[in-house]
Amino acid sequence: MPQSEATVIGGELDYQEHDFQRIRAMIFARAGIHLHDGKRAMVFNRLSKRLRLTGHRRFCDYLDQLDRAATAPEWEFFTNALTTNLSGFFREAHHFDVLAQWLQALSPQTNCTIWSCAAASGEEAYSIAMTADSALPNATQRIRIVASDINTQTLARAREGIYPASKVQSLEPEFLKNYFQKGTGVHTGQVRIQPWLVDWVTFAQINLQEPRWPSQVAQVDAIFCRNVLIYFQESTQRLVLEKLHQALTPAGHLFMGHAEHLGKHEDLFTPIGKTVYVKR
Known part of the structure; x- marks a missing residue:
């Protein structure tokens, strides 16, 4: 089966390669963040909680929900989940x-x-x-x-x-x-x-x-x-x-x-x- 049609990761959640590519495009358009190919597992781990909380089994359905409402509150959770937040006191002193x-x-x-x-x-x-x-x-x-x-x-x-x-x-x-x-x-x-x-x-x-x-x-x-x-x-x-x-x-x-x-x-x-x- 071609990778584009295969379930990359997921268990009970359906997560396809085209879902990952779609998420890459969405977070880039929203926040300018570039997710490289090695971030597939990270994306699944961070967004799977949102799918469960919103009652979705398939990533594509969750993404469709976002696309239907550009100002929906869920966009904030989506963006929060995919941003990296490493910090510390007096880093690079x-x-x-x-x-x-x-x-x-x-x-x-x-x-x-x-x-x-x-x-x-x-x-x-x-x-x-x-x-x-x-x-x-x-x-x-x-x-x-x-x-x-x-x-x-x-x-x-x-x-x-x-x-x-x-x-x-x-x-x-x-x-x-x-x-x-x-x-x-x-x-x-x-x-x-x-x-x-x-x-x-x-x-x-x-x-x-x-x-x-x-x-x-x-x-x-x-x-x-x-x-x-x-x-x-x-x-x-x-x-x-x-x-x-x-x-x-x-x-x-x-x-x-x-x-x-x-x-x-x-x-x-x-x-x-x-x-x-x-x-x-």
Whole structure:
């Protein structure tokens, strides 16, 4: 039987090769995410729960339901299931050293906005906030922090600001004391971001592939866009980079992931450090 007609994976759920190809096209159109051929099993594992919850046995029927209503709430669950959300506090720590130095060099009268545009469950945004608070006096009055993601479920977790204690084991004791609350009782083994720090960050759902972004990120001074572009095709990468360039103020900073390089986009950004760029 040709692969295009065979059940790839599934058990009691019918999952065909043409379903996988259709899902690839749908998530690309919706969010710009490129799923390569090796993601067949991942797609099944992540979407099978949605099929069961919506009462479908066949992937094709579930996808037909989505296609019949472009604004249906199920699209949000579909997108959430297929987005990757890896995060941690102070990942790629050199970025936060650069951020602190840049903030400390600002004139006392300067205010600025920093945008974490793929914030996942919030660790990056809170790392930015902790860095700003430790680098500047009165940072909460001078620095505005926006954290966005396409995935509404992870944004909800980010707003809660509650994490396993294992996630902060490597942080300096002073940071733990100043910025976290230790869980007790039923919350033993967890930590919570200090409420004032949570309130400092503005959370928003933003799809980077949308033609228009909200006004709150229209003019920002620094953008963390780390390990995002690797999920986009080259043409989408260029479109997103052009919009990031437009959103940045003159000489604005762009922080990228360790696997992302802007060699083909030097007309937009100049490298000033390891995966740190400034707007041309």
